[in-house]
Amino acid sequence: MYQPDHGYEDDVTYASFAPSPAPPSRSRRSAFVAGAALAVLILIPLAVDRVAAAHAQARTATAFKEGMGTPERPEVHVHGFPVVTQLASGTLRHVDITAHDLPADGADRPLPVSRLDLDLHGLTKSDDDSAARARSAEATAFLSYPDVSGALGLEVSQGAGPGRISAKVQLPFGDEATVTTTVSAVSGNRIAFGKFTVAGGALPSAGEALLDKVFARPIQLRNIPEGLRLRSVTTTATGLAARFSGKSVTFHADDGSQSNSTQDKASYGSA
Numbered sequence: 001m002y003q004p005d006h007g008y009e010d011d012v013t014y015a016s017f018a019p020s021p022a023p024p025s026r027s028r029r030s031a032f033v034a035g036a037a038l039a040v041l042i043l044i045p046l047a048v049d050r051v052a053a054a055h056a057q058a059r060t061a062t063a064f065k066e067g068m069g070t071p072e073r074p075e076v077h078v079h080g081f082p083v084v085t086q087l088a089s090g091t092l093r094h095v096d097i098t099a100h101d102l103p104a105d106g107a108d109r110p111l112p113v114s115r116l117d118l119d120l121h122g123l124t125k126s127d128d129d130s131a132a133r134a135r136s137a138e139a140t141a142f143l144s145y146p147d148v149s150g151a152l153g154l155e156v157s158q159g160a161g162p163g164r165i166s167a168k169v170q171l172p173f174g175d176e177a178t179v180t181t182t183v184s185a186v187s188g189n190r191i192a193f194g195k196f197t198v199a200g201g202a203l204p205s206a207g208e209a210l211l212d213k214v215f216a217r218p219i220q221l222r223n224i225p226e227g228l229r230l231r232s233v234t235t236t237a238t239g240l241a242a243r244f245s246g247k248s249v250t251f252h253a254d255d256g257s258q259s260n261s262t263q264d265k266a267s268y269g270s271a
């Protein structure tokens with residue numbers, strides 16, 4: 001039978017008539033450009049603020065090292081964003097400092113601080129630009145048993161029970177006794193020792209008199225930032241943990257020989 005010819009080619013499909021993809025609209029290109037510009041506006045201030053934070057941390061570390069006489073610069077972390085505005089105001093709102101090996105020069109029984117962790121709030125320069133000062137602060141000083149032993153002249157370790165230290169004492173004829181005493185915080189940033197007890201043998205009277213003399217005198221902690229007050233002392237497996245707090249806590253050298261070098265580095269308002 002005759003089929004009418006409608007004029008379609010055999011290899012022509014309906015897909016041939018599908019519309020071509022439209023080129024990206026101008027609005028989409030504008031949105032991409034705007035997004036990229038916004039990202040730049042966010043990232044550049046962030047980068048600038050991180051540089052300012054690193055600068056403030058380095059200056060704080062240098063000021064602390066020179067003021068407190070530590071062999072190395074401490075670790076410093078400035079909290080809060082933005083740091084630039086804090087520097088402009090002259091006050092860092094919250095700063096953490098971790099320092100090591102604070103010396104204890106000038107004491108007849110020196111007890112250095114192995115590690116000092118500081119939590120500072122409102123850190124500014126002092127009125128005369130010679131020191132850094134925190135509105136308030138809390139701190140923990142770690143005192144190792146070897147250093148405590150050196151200060152006492154007696155090898156001590158953690159005792160049985162909280163707040164207690166013990167020492168081995170040689171007795172005549174090769175015997176050994178264990179001497180135990182307590183540690184506590186007293187005024188003047190001093191660590192005091194309680195009445196000692198002896199287990200494992202009896203001490204000669206001369207030995208008891210010697211231990212009475214050793215434990216009768218509290219040990220004063222030196223080179224602690226001015227304004228910090230010793231609140232408590234606890235024992236750990238490796239040393240004593242002394243906890244401090246205070247208001248208007250100042251960091252400066254013990255004598256005036258370092259005040260000029262500390263002056264410029266402790267001033268945040270000029271950053």
